[in-house]
Amino acid sequence: MSATTAPSGASTVGAAGAAATTIASRVRAHAHATPRRVAMRQKVHGIWAETTWESYWDTVRTVAHGLLALGVVPGDRVAVLAENCREWLWTDVATVVVRAATVGLYPTNPADEVGYLLAHSGARVLVAEDQEQVDKALAVLDDCPHLEKVVYVEPRGVRGRYDHPALLAWDDLLAMGRAHRDAHPDAVDELMAAATDDDLATLIYTSGTTGRPKGAMLTNGNVDFAVRTVTDGGGLADPAPGPDDLTLSYLPLCHVAERVFTTWSNAGAGVQVAFAESIATVPANLREVQPTLLFGVPRIWEKILATVTTRVASASPLKRAVARFWLRVSDWIGARLVDTGGRHTAATRLAYALGWVFCYRALRERIGVGKVRYAASGAAPIAPEVLRFFMGIGVPMHEVYGMTENSAIATGNRPGRVKLGTVGEPQSGVELRIDETTGEILTRHPGVFAGYRDDPDATAAVRDADGWLRTGDVGEWVDGTHVRITGRAKDIMITAGGKNIGPAGIENELKTSPYVKEAVLVGDRRPYLVALIGIEADTVGQWAQARRLPYTTYRDLTTKPEVVELVRSVVDEVNRRHPPVEQVKRFRLLPRELDQDDGELTATQKVRREAVARAFADLVDELYGPGGDR
Numbered sequence: 001m002s003a004t005t006a007p008s009g010a011s012t013v014g015a016a017g018a019a020a021t022t023i024a025s026r027v028r029a030h031a032h033a034t035p036r037r038v039a040m041r042q043k044v045h046g047i048w049a050e051t052t053w054e055s056y057w058d059t060v061r062t063v064a065h066g067l068l069a070l071g072v073v074p075g076d077r078v079a080v081l082a083e084n085c086r087e088w089l090w091t092d093v094a095t096v097v098v099r100a101a102t103v104g105l106y107p108t109n110p111a112d113e114v115g116y117l118l119a120h121s122g123a124r125v126l127v128a129e130d131q132e133q134v135d136k137a138l139a140v141l142d143d144c145p146h147l148e149k150v151v152y153v154e155p156r157g158v159r160g161r162y163d164h165p166a167l168l169a170w171d172d173l174l175a176m177g178r179a180h181r182d183a184h185p186d187a188v189d190e191l192m193a194a195a196t197d198d199d200l201a202t203l204i205y206t207s208g209t210t211g212r213p214k215g216a217m218l219t220n221g222n223v224d225f226a227v228r229t230v231t232d233g234g235g236l237a238d239p240a241p242g243p244d245d246l247t248l249s250y251l252p253l254c255h256v257a258e259r260v261f262t263t264w265s266n267a268g269a270g271v272q273v274a275f276a277e278s279i280a281t282v283p284a285n286l287r288e289v290q291p292t293l294l295f296g297v298p299r300i301w302e303k304i305l306a307t308v309t310t311r312v313a314s315a316s317p318l319k320r321a322v323a324r325f326w327l328r329v330s331d332w333i334g335a336r337l338v339d340t341g342g343r344h345t346a347a348t349r350l351a352y353a354l355g356w357v358f359c360y361r362a363l364r365e366r367i368g369v370g371k372v373r374y375a376a377s378g379a380a381p382i383a384p385e386v387l388r389f390f391m392g393i394g395v396p397m398h399e400v401y402g403m404t405e406n407s408a409i410a411t412g413n414r415p416g417r418v419k420l421g422t423v424g425e426p427q428s429g430v431e432l433r434i435d436e437t438t439g440e441i442l443t444r445h446p447g448v449f450a451g452y453r454d455d456p457d458a459t460a461a462v463r464d465a466d467g468w469l470r471t472g473d474v475g476e477w478v479d480g481t482h483v484r485i486t487g488r489a490k491d492i493m494i495t496a497g498g499k500n501i502g503p504a505g506i507e508n509e510l511k512t513s514p515y516v517k518e519a520v521l522v523g524d525r526r527p528y529l530v531a532l533i534g535i536e537a538d539t540v541g542q543w544a545q546a547r548r549l550p551y552t553t554y555r556d557l558t559t560k561p562e563v564v565e566l567v568r569s570v571v572d573e574v575n576r577r578h579p580p581v582e583q584v585k586r587f588r589l590l591p592r593e594l595d596q597d598d599g600e601l602t603a604t605q606k607v608r609r610e611a612v613a614r615a616f617a618d619l620v621d622e623l624y625g626p627g628g629d630r
Contacts, residue, residue, distance in 0.1 A: 031057030066177030082129035104254025115140030131157030197221030237374035286368020306514035326359035334392030407447035
C-alpha cells in the first residue's frame with residue numbers, strides 16, 4: 001500500500017530564472033518583514049540576551065563576507081564544531097549565502113573522528129567553539145589537506161597561548177567581513193540571486209552504527225521541501241508554528257532532527273529559538289524558557305519520566321499520596337486519549353481540569369513543559385507507555401519518523417489522529433510504501449537526498465533510479481493509514497528455533513523503567529533471548545540510599561543482590577506481556593556505563609550492538625553457559 005500527496009508548494013528552480021528559496025533567503029525575508037521581532041535567545045553572563053531578526057541577518061551578512069574574504073567559493077564546505085549557539089546558526093546561514101555547504105560535527109566527537117569528518121568532507125574552514133575543540137582540530141590538521149582556517153569563538157585559553165597560522169578569532173572573522181562588505185557591497189546579493197535548488201546546502205553525517213559515518217548530501221531543494229512540510233504542510237503543530245512559538249535548542253545541531261526544529265523551523269516559520277547552556281542544564285533551561293514546541297529523542301523523555309518517578313518516591317508521605325493519586329488519574333486520561341487519537345472526551349476534560357488545579361500545572365511547570373502545545377519524539381523507537389504518561393498530564397505527544405537521507409521527512413502523528421505505537425501517517429508530499437517481500441519501508445519525495453559524498457555504491461544501495469529511498473527500517477501498516485516500525489532490518493534476530501524477533505520493542509519496554517538506562521538483547525541464532533542491562537545510576541542510587549544499602553561505585557552498585565532483584569522484577573514484568581519465545585530468559589547487569597569513546601555508542605547515543613557484544617562477550621558467554629540463570 002502507498003500514500004501519495006501532492007507537494008505543498010512549487011519548486012523555485014527554473015521559475016523564470018528566479019533564485020532558489022533557501023534558509024538564507026527566508027532569514028532575510030523575516031529581517032525585512034519583522035526586523036524588531038526576536039529570532040533567538042542565548043544566555044550571556046547569566047542573562048537571556050535577545051537577537052532580533054534585523055540583527056540576525058546583519059550578522060549573517062558579515063559572516064558571509066568574512067567567508068568570502070577567506071576565499072570560500074560556491075561548492076566549498078564550512079564545518080562547525082560547537083555546542084548549540086548563535087554562532088552555529090550565523091555560520092550555517094552564512095555558508096548557504098555564499099553557496100557553500102555546512103558540515104556539522106558533534107562536539108563530543110574525539111579527535112580522530114573529527115579528523116576523519118574534516119578530511120572526508122573536504123572542509124576549508126572550521127568554526128570551533130573553544131580551546132577543547134581547537135585542540136582537536138590542531139591535533140588532526142596535518143591529516144586534513146583542505147582545511148585552511150580554524151575560527152575559534154571563545155578566545156579564553158586560545159588567544160595568546162597558541163601561535164598557529166591556521167587560527168583566527170571569531171571577532172577577527174567579523175572584522176574581515178565588515179571590510180569585505182565595504183569593498184564589495186553587492187557580493188552577497190549576487191550570490192544569493194544565483195542560488196539553485198541543486199546547490200549543496202549541508203553535509204550531514206550518519207551516526208555510523210555499523211561503520212564509518214557517511215556524508216549525506218542535502219541540497220537547497222531538499223531542505224526547502226522539509227521546511228515547507230514542517231511549517232506549511234501541517235507536519236508539526238496545529239495551528240502551524242509561527243513567530244509566537246518558542247523552542248529550546250539542546251540536541252546537537254549536526255543531527256538532522258535538531259536542524260529541523262531549530263534552524264529550519266526558525267527560518268521557515270519565524271519560531272523563536274532559545275539555546276540551552278549545555279546538555280547538563282537542559283532541565284533548568286526548560287523551566288526558565290517554558291517552550292511551546294519541544295522535540296526530544298526517547299532518552300530525553302525517558303529521563304524526564306524517571307525524574308518524576310524518583311521525586312514522587314522521595315516526597316513526604318502526604319505529597320507522595322497526592323501525587324500518586326493524580327498520576328493514576330493521568331494514566332487513565334492517557335489511556336482514554338490513546339483510544340480517541342488524542343482527542344479529549346467530556347470525562348477526560350473534567351478529570352484533567354481537576355488534576356490541573358491539584359497537580360498537573362505545578363508538575364508541568366516544574367519539568368519545563370507548562371506551555372508546550374506540541375511535543376514530538378523521534379530519531380529512535382520509544383515505548384508507548386512513556387508517550388501515554390505525557391499525554392495524561394496534558395502534553396500533546398506525537399511520535400514522528402524520518403532520517404537524514406530523506407531530510408527527516410517521512411511520517412508523523414497528527415494532532416487528533418494519534419495512534420500510539422505508530423510513527424503516524426505519511427507527511428504531505430510523501431510517497432511511502434512497504435516492500436511486500438522484506439517489509440522494508442521506502443519513501444519518495446523532493447526531500448530525498450542527493451547521495452553520499454564520494455560513495456556512489458552506498459548511494460545506489462539505498463536510492464534507486466526512480467527515487468525510492470530504502471530506509472533500512474521494517475514496518476507495517478496499521479488501519480491502512482499509520483505506520484508501525486517493527487525494527488531495523490539489520491537488527492532482526494532469528495532464533496535457533498527460526499523465530500524472527502525485532503529487539504527494539506522489547507528493549508524499549510525495559511527502558512521504560514526508571515531503573516534501566518540501556519538494554520541490549522542478544523539472541524540471533526541462539527536458543528533463547530538474553531539481555532545486557534545498564535542501570536540508571538541516579539535513580540538506582542537513590543533507591544539504594546532509601547533502603548540504606550551501602551555502595552561505592554557504579555560497578556559496586558551493580559553487584560548488589562538487591563539491585564539485581566530490582567532489575568529482575570522489571571524483566572519479569574516485561575516478560576509477562578510477551579509469548580515465551582519473545583521473553584528474556586536471562587540477563588546480566590553491565591559493570592560500567594556504555595561509552596562513546598570506547599565505540600559502544602554513537603554521537604547520538606545509539607548503541608552499536610556489535611561493539612557492545614564484543615566488549616561484553618564474557619557476559620554473553622556466561623548467559624548461555626550452564627550457570628547463566630543465576
